[in-house]
Amino acid sequence: MASIIEIVLPTFATMGVGYVFGRLSNVDLRSVIDVAMYITLPALAFTSMLDKPIILGEAAKLWAAAVFVALGSYALAWVFFRITRQQHSGLYLAIIFMNSVNIPFPIIYLAFGAEGLAVATLFYIPNALLIYTWGVHIAYRAENWKDSVKEVLRVPLIYGAVGGLIFNLAHVQPPALIMGTLEFIGQAAIPLVLIVAGVDIAGIRPTAWPTAITAGAIRMGGGFLLGVAAAVLFRFTGVARAVVIFDAAMPTAVFASILCAKYRNESELVSSVVLITTVASVVTVPLLLYFLR
Numbered sequence: 081m082a083s084i085i086e087i088v089l090p091t092f093a094t095m096g097v098g099y100v101f102g103r104l105s106n107v108d109l110r111s112v113i114d115v116a117m118y119i120t121l122p123a124l125a126f127t128s129m130l131d132k133p134i135i136l137g138e139a140a141k142l143w144a145a146a147v148f149v150a151l152g153s154y155a156l157a158w159v160f161f162r163i164t165r166q167q168h169s170g171l172y173l174a175i176i177f178m179n180s181v182n183i184p185f186p187i188i189y190l191a192f193g194a195e196g197l198a199v200a201t202l203f204y205i206p207n208a209l210l211i212y213t214w215g216v217h218i219a220y221r222a223e224n225w226k227d228s229v230k231e232v233l234r235v236p237l238i239y240g241a242v243g244g245l246i247f248n249l250a251h252v253q254p255p256a257l258i259m260g261t262l263e264f265i266g267q268a269a270i271p272l273v274l275i276v277a278g279v280d281i282a283g284i285r286p287t288a289w290p291t292a293i294t295a296g297a298i299r300m301g302g303g304f305l306l307g308v309a310a311a312v313l314f315r316f317t318g319v320a321r322a323v324v325i326f327d328a329a330m331p332t333a334v335f336a337s338i339l340c341a342k343y344r345n346e347s348e349l350v351s352s353v354v355l356i357t358t359v360a361s362v363v364t365v366p367l368l369l370y371f372l373r
Contacts, residue, residue, distance in 0.1 A: 088366050091186050094271055098278020109279055116272040121181070122240030124266030125201045127259065129244025131194035136249060139202050142320065145310040146206040149328045150176050150214075152306040156298050170346030171291070172218050173339060174353035175299045177211045178330035180204045181237075182277040183361060186270040188326065191369055192319050199323040201241050208238055211335060219339040277358075280334050284355040285348065292352035296332070300357055300364060304329035322372040329368055331357030 101107075157175040161168055181204060188196040247254065254262075286292065307328025311321045332354045341347040 085366065088187060088369065090190075091183065091274060091365075092362055094186075094274040095278040095281070098275035099282045100278075101275070102279035102282025109276055112272060113276055116269060116276060118236050120265055120269035120272055122236040123262040124185075124197075124269040125204075125237055125240035126244040126247075127263045127266050128194055128197040128201055129241060129248050130253065130259070131198055133251075134198070134202075134245060134248045138320070139245065141314045141316070142199065142202045142324070143206045145314050145316070145324050146203050146327075147210070148310050148313070149178075149303060149306045149324075150207065150210055152309070153299065153303060156302045156306075157295075160294070160298060166291075168346065170219055170340040170343075170350050171295055171353070173211075173215055173336040174295050174332045174350045175302075177207065177215060177333040177336050178299065178303060178327060179277075179333045179358075180207045180327055180330060182273045182334065183358075183365070184323075184327050184330055186274060187365060187369070188323055189270065191373065192322065196319050196323055199320050200327060202245070203323065203327050205238060205241055211333065211339070215336070215339055219343040219345050277334060281355060281358055284337070284351045286352040286355050288349050288352060292349060292356055295349075295353045296357040296360065299332050299353065300329050300360065304368075326368055326372060329364065331361045 153176045154172060157168075157172050160166075180200070184200055185197065188200045192199075253259075304325065307325035310316070310328065311324050314324075316324055332350070334354055337347060337351040337354050339345075340350040
């Protein structure tokens with residue numbers, strides 16, 4: 081347990097720094113977000129993909145597992161809303177899409193090393209594609225696939241991950257100077273995304289507690305069960321099994337609240353789920369690591 085606390089504490093402490101900074105200042109962090117999204121995270125994704133040989137069949141299984149968890153989360157939300165006779169649209173995003181970068185990346189890297197981070201990056205790819213296509217479709221409540229596809233093509237993290245995957249599968253190793261530079265740049269990614277996540281949470285105002293808590297329970301509790309089911313269904317073992325289950329039980333993605341705010345679709349409710357699940361993860365993440373390790 082002591083080793084688990086050593087892994088988790090720096091992550092949430094860094095988010096705490098971002099939270100305090102967000103509460104005490106009105107600084108616009110869009111430039112910092114751009115640095116993380118366009119430079120440091122793509123570098124980290126690219127280098128992590130080259131750390132260990134990747135088997136295409138295993139990568140395909142991870143992508144299928146990510147889709148399975150997303151569709152399963154949608155099904156759980158749909159059943160719950162029908163049973164309780166509630167009408168929601170934006171809230172689906174809070175249940176379907178987990179935070180697959182800000183929290184899991186640093187913790188998985190510290191707990192399972194570069195091998196775990198490579199698995200987490202592969203798992204992230206379909207989630208990113210889904211939230212920028214299916215997620216935009218749900219939030220916008222209209223047929224708007226063209227814009228969402230264009231948005232996907234603007235995400236450098238996907239290019240970094242896919243580029244690293246192609247190099248790995250082709251057994252091509254970039255020059256040491258390039259790899260050394262990218263690895264050095266990638267080291268800045270984790271602190272940046274954690275501080276930004278903390279600042280984002282500082283700006284959230286919770287509302288509709290009962291519904292938000294229930295949605296959060298479905299996201300994390302239902303996600304955990306779906307992660308276990310995916311691990312059994314696709315016969316994952318070792319680090320791959322641990323990462324799939326860990327990712328599936330993560331809090332709601334902050335970007336879900338951004339999408340809902342953009343399209344004015346239950347944004348306050350979705351932001352509340354982001355806040356509740358992120359706070360809950362302070363307890364659930366150590367428990368997950370204890371279970372998985």
